[in-house]
Amino acid sequence: MADPATYRPAPGSVPESPGVYRFRDEGGRVIYVGKAKNLRSRLNSYFADFAGLHPRTQTMLQTAARVDWTVVGTEVEALQLEYSWIKEYDPRFNVRYRDDKSYPYLAVTLDEEFPRVMVMRGAKRKGVRYFGPYSHAWAIRETVDLLLRVFPVRTCKPGTFERQHRIGRPCLLGDIGKCSAPCVGRVTPQEHRLLAEEFCEFMAGNTGRFIKRLEREMRAAAAVEEYERAARLRDDVRALQQALEKQSVVLGDDTDCDVIALAEDPLQAAFQVFYVRGGRIRGQRGWVVDKVEDVSAGELVERFLMQLYEEGADAGMPREVLVPAEPADATAMTDLLGGRRGGPVRLRVPQRGDKKALLDTVERNAREALKQHKTRRSSDLTARSLALQEIQEALGLAEAPLRIECYDVSNLQGTDVVASMVVFEDGLPRKSEYRRFKIRTVEGQDDVRSIHEVITRRFRRHLAERDAAPAVAAERREGAAGDVLAAYGFEDAEEGGHRPIDPETGRPRKFAYPPNLVVVDGGAPQVAAARRALDELGVDDIDVCGIAKRMEEVWLPGDDDPVILSRGSEGLFLLQRLRDEAHDFAIRYHRQRRSKGMTASELDAVPGLGPARRRALLQHFGSLRRLKEATPDQIAEVPGIGLRTAESILGALRGEPSSGEHGQGEKPG
Template sequence: MADPSTYRPKPGQIPDSPGVYRFRDAHRRVIYVGKAKSLRSRLASYFQDLAGLHPRTRTMVTTAASVEWTVVSTEVEALQLEYSWIKEYDPRFNVKYRDDKSYPSLAVTMNEEYPRVQVLRGPKRKGVRYFGPYGHAWAIRETVDLMLRVFPVRTCSAGVFKRSAQIGRPCLLGYIGKCSAPCVGRISPEDHRELADEFCDFMAGRTGTYLRRLETRMQEAAEAMEYEKAARLRDDIGALRRAMEKNAVVLTDATDADLIAVAEDELEAALQIFHVRGGRVRGQRGWVTDKVEEVGTAGLVEHALQQLYGEESGDAVPKEVLVPALPDPVEPIAQWLTDRRGAAVSLRIPQRGDKRDLMETVRRNAQQSLALHKTKRASDLTTRSRALEEIAQALGLDSAPLRIECFDISHLQGDDVVASMVVLEDGLARKSEYRRFQIKSFAGQDDVRAMHEVISRRFRRYLREKQRTGEWGPAGETGAPPHTAAGAALDEASDVPLEDTESGAPEGLTGRDEDGRPKKFAYPPQLLVVDGGQPQVAAAQRALDELGVDDVAVCGLAKRLEEVWLPHEDDPVVLPRTSEGLYLLQRARDEAHRFAITYQRSKRAKSMKAGPLDAVSGLGETRKQALIKHFGSVKRLRAATVEQLCEVPGIGRKTAESVAAGLAGAAPAAPAVNTATGEIVEEERQ
């Protein structure tokens, strides 16, 4: 526990102006971000007597080791910078809302040549128009099915679209009139985009104009005695009205508004958000959060507005936002919303009428969401805390290990040796911190040697970052690293490639950026777990000793009897089978094994993808993929002429002639066989 007086700024050093401040811990990790109208008065409130602080604030200031600030000109700029930093640093003591479930949305991919209507979940993508979110995916599909009769927009995947274009026949929806079949040229790109725009306008609530237009066309067709056309238009109008009836009118003034309600207790809070467009509820979502900082209802609303509209602009921000309490002061957040929308936004508390009644409905939903969340999570939170305490007691640690890293080695009879690192924080998987390694310094079935290499590389990177940023002394001090074996180890540049997460980013992309933000390997764990017994544990401990790392505990979990091994101990620690601590270690070990074997299988699959194009000299992987993508299969590629090969981007005539000669001279290759499983790896896939 740090003493806040050790890093308290000197009197007069803090400016009396608007700004944003950051508290960092001893590892330079940002743990809290805040904004203030006056930095001087706000930061002074953190350095008063600890007994007078809120318990959560007291925990934050004693965890921190330094504080820094950035001055801005207005409170609106402070609000925007605070949001940006919270999103970038993900500080542990800031309120962060999370969805209580994954809500689907209706999306129209306007960023494609032929826009597609589909159901999407997760973060929003640029260039895609979203409607919702909805409570259930089937509700979206029912609505879309009704509207495709009038707006036959493409709904197929890229693969189906390409396949139909290749064979010259549309899919079933094209034959039954629920797709305009742009894949076979029945509609031009411009007309199809106009159709998608009309679909979006209708979904956005602009329904009256379009319905009146259809009714006029129906009457004109009837007067011209085109009865079949009139009947079809009548059915189209009925389908649209049924789609509209799925969303009842809740606001008689047909306004666009978002309603936010909060239900909270001492530890947690739940939010419910209703999206009303054209007077109808078009979407609903729920958020929950731990109250890790001292914050009231107004503060929760402000955080919700930042998270809800931080990435949005234009039509996504309605002209009315109704809340249970107004942030203090309200002017900066109101101006920020106006800037996001590009027009005036009314931020207020509903006082009477149908808007107040609807707000009461949203509030009841929030209360039910909080009660359901606490029912689901109560045992889970208690269990995780008990598991961490059991691990600390069994291993003789000073405190519960809040960050646990687990390593595993995977290979196939000594080939394609890889390793994985998974991370648990507060007992939960932190998948963004997962890493994977390639072992290329040797080959063979030497798990102990591989474990030593992986641990050395992981902590060598960590120490190199500390050395580069001068973080060897107490917080805020700089200087050379202590004279230990780590000094020599850091001078030895590792030439072994390292990959992290699913993308396989090279080691050079990790570390810190110019602003000193720690990334990737900059945070050490309190506990390091290896998959294995005494030999693997000894190898991991030896790697830490060689680097001079003495503040990380090490243990191993052997599969045979689920024994926990400690360094320099002849006998294992045996935890009861009913122990929550043992269960947590097993979960970490199994997750590391899964992550390692997935990576190892992907490498093995790539190594077996030998085909006839490999025999063509000078043909790189990019152009191989371009050829296969263009023709769809190796069979069609063999039948292509030199002129057809030249149509592929990046393929010149000389290369095309080489490809044609290579394929003509190569007999159809025998299928590659996975020697481990006996499965045939197919050469051609369409």
């Protein structure tokens, strides 16, 4: 633990301006980012009375080795810079927000020629219109099923769309009128896009004009005695009304707002958001927060708003946001959100009336979410702590292995040999630091030599980064850090595509930190190879073990007998998770390489078939198997492919000479 007095800034050296500051550890990694209206006043508060600080703040100061700062012009700039640095560095002592579960959205892919309505989870992408999020996917599907009567937009996957297009027949939804069947040309692309845009407009809350339009058409049809059409339009109106009834009315018809509530305890907090559009609840979402630092409710709300409205001028950002407490700097936050929305945004803490009642409802949801999360998390934390303690005791480690790296090798009969490295920190996967390797020097099926190569490459890189760090720090001040990095060979980014850490900026290194424990998938030979690789590099402060699949035995270097952990052991369960994660990661990489190799080798054998036409063939048929099953006439339908070329393609894929190899109309002898 460092003494904060050793790196306290000199009196008068910190400016009295708005800015953002960073605490770093001995390795140069940023461990905390904060902002301040007055940098001198804020930083002095950390060093003036250490004993009076919150225990978590004391731990942060003792972990840090130095502090630096950047001056900005305004408090809005400080907000923006603080948030961007927190995203970039992922500091361990800053508050961390994460979804309390995976929420589904209703998405309309307006970036496609024929937009598709679908349920989507995960990261958003440009060109897609999103509605929600919703608590359950089935709620989305019920709503979509009702709306497809009026807005028959396609819902099929691209493969289904292409298949129906090839056979010239619509699917079941097209037959029953819940799809306009653009796959067979029943509507033009422009007509189908108009349907999709009207669907989006209805979902966005502009519902009245569609119902009124259908009612007018229904009355007009009845007036000219087209009773069947009038009955169908009546059913369409009922379908729209039923879809609206599924969304609770909570405020006036013209009210658009997001309602944010917070429930917290000293260690954790839960946020819940209700999205209200047109007075109706259109979606709900929740986040769970680990309070690594000591923060007030206003500071939590401020940072949560930055995350919630991260995506610039998002069309989903409303004019009004109801919050449980004013942000720490309400004026700067209002200006920042207004700039992102492209119009004024009002932050308000409701005190009475319908909006206060709605905020109370959202707060009850937040309290329930926090209660459920704590119930699940308590067992998880206990199990992870117990697992690390059991591994430490069983393997005789000096300390609990807070960072573990696991390695596995994958190949098919000695071909396309690859390896994987997965990382667990505090018993949880750290997927951003996973790495994969293409084995260079080993030919054939030799897992022992492959493990030796991978461990050597990984830790040779670690040693080079460690040795380069002081030179980079010194040369950066003279603007020559790039030359130093190049001298150490860091221009080669084959194994991960990341630059090493810059001690001056705190950006991640290629392999971040060395682990406490290296685990290999295998028994005594693989463990011996890993230990030998570390010894050859002079690395003697990292422990090694292996886990063999046959009896789930744990092997240590130099031991004749394995360590046997009980079947119910949390430590064994964690090692199994590591091994299985590394195995799956290696298999995925191996299959990816093998698939590319098969595609290239089989289609490359066709004379005159270039990359563009190979891509066109695979996109048209979807796979090599379907391509092999096609007829020459079907292959010739692909743009740029003639009949003779189609015959050559089939000949190459089926291992038969095509007619083109023997002359027109000639058969092989």
